Amino acid sequence: MSTTAPGGRTGRGARTRAAGATAPAGATRSAEAKGEAGRTPLAGASGAVDGADAADTAGTTSGAGMAGMAGRTGAVDEAVATAGESGQQEYETRADCTVDPDGRITFRLPPVPAPHPRLLLRPRPKKGRPGTDSRLLDLEAERPDGPLSAVLPPHPALAEGRWDTYLVPGPDTEPVRLRPGLRDLRALVDGHLRDRTSPVAVRIPYATKDGFLALRTWLRTVHAEAGTVDVTDRDITVAVRLHGARLAEDALVELRLRGTGTVHTLRPRVDEDGKDLSFTAGRDATAGASEGADQVWDAFVRPTAGAAAVRVARLLDDIADRKHVHVYPEIRSEGSTLRPYYTVDNDFSISVSRES
Numbered sequence: 001m002s003t004t005a006p007g008g009r010t011g012r013g014a015r016t017r018a019a020g021a022t023a024p025a026g027a028t029r030s031a032e033a034k035g036e037a038g039r040t041p042l043a044g045a046s047g048a049v050d051g052a053d054a055a056d057t058a059g060t061t062s063g064a065g066m067a068g069m070a071g072r073t074g075a076v077d078e079a080v081a082t083a084g085e086s087g088q089q090e091y092e093t094r095a096d097c098t099v100d101p102d103g104r105i106t107f108r109l110p111p112v113p114a115p116h117p118r119l120l121l122r123p124r125p126k127k128g129r130p131g132t133d134s135r136l137l138d139l140e141a142e143r144p145d146g147p148l149s150a151v152l153p154p155h156p157a158l159a160e161g162r163w164d165t166y167l168v169p170g171p172d173t174e175p176v177r178l179r180p181g182l183r184d185l186r187a188l189v190d191g192h193l194r195d196r197t198s199p200v201a202v203r204i205p206y207a208t209k210d211g212f213l214a215l216r217t218w219l220r221t222v223h224a225e226a227g228t229v230d231v232t233d234r235d236i237t238v239a240v241r242l243h244g245a246r247l248a249e250d251a252l253v254e255l256r257l258r259g260t261g262t263v264h265t266l267r268p269r270v271d272e273d274g275k276d277l278s279f280t281a282g283r284d285a286t287a288g289a290s291e292g293a294d295q296v297w298d299a300f301v302r303p304t305a306g307a308a309a310v311r312v313a314r315l316l317d318d319i320a321d322r323k324h325v326h327v328y329p330e331i332r333s334e335g336s337t338l339r340p341y342y343t344v345d346n347d348f349s350i351s352v353s354r355e356s
Helices: 063-071
Strands: 015-018 089-092 094-099 105-109 118-123 135-138 148-152 161-168 179-184 200-207 213-220 223-231 235-243 252-257 263-266 276-282 295-302 310-313 331-333 336-342 348-354
Touching: 094 200, 118 148, 135 148, 179 200, 179 213, 213 310, 235 295, 235 310, 235 336, 252 276, 263 276
Parallel strands: 094 179, 223 310
Antiparallel strands: 015 089, 094 105, 105 148, 118 135, 118 161, 161 213, 200 213, 223 235, 235 276, 252 263, 252 295, 295 310, 295 348, 331 336, 336 348
């Protein structure tokens, strides 16, 4: 089970003011909205970009939290935005979300006092790459004066990257960055057990380092999913399952020395099903041209000798950032240290550090 609640959360918090808005007649401030903690000014919110994202940890479970997912949106007076002393509008900006096995994501927010609120998914720009169009989803009431929901369907797939989430209260208001409520990711936990067709699309809601709700997405024509990584005192053995293609008898594994053209080719053990393989890498497989420098070797699979290389990665579960979640032991040999690890993109690599 992987139902994740925001850490340290008490009450609803996370309200955001919209400049120039007026409160509905008779609106009152809830007791939980009296303090200023957790409020985010609307001005400049749409331009805020967080830095490196903290790793989510899998398996944080709260049985009471699941019951709270339905109950927290039941009281309209707590969900409706209220006017502060400055005359600014406040909105509840914490959103729950549930992911289905097919990748459909349902977002739920408290009521918003606006005629046509929407949820905005905005991709973070990547340096040197063309921008990707944002995605707008209608927020619809599940019942009169009840909570709002928006559904992100499985298709079309989102481009690979990170997507920030916003509430757009109305056509004349700036987007408001959303904070995570309850994230029900249970359908993703055993995702590596399901075969995927091409293209392989993955989307995982997560909390950013500075406490906002975002999506981590991958989109790959063919995907090589890393499984068990077995580290002994001599070598590293990795199990891999291919999605979106089949393995031939002449399938290859390539270890590419990052920043160079050096490639070491390994002959993997391929199962009869044409889906599973395993390979073993040790000191010999990671010996590069520059023996005195630290190195990083990136792992790829060629389903057949003439096919395009496919990056080995671990994407098919509920962990958006696993670099600091899955930490493997080191191998010390002949003045160097080998360590398998996952990159910031959840790709599988092997680092080689030279002892001084």
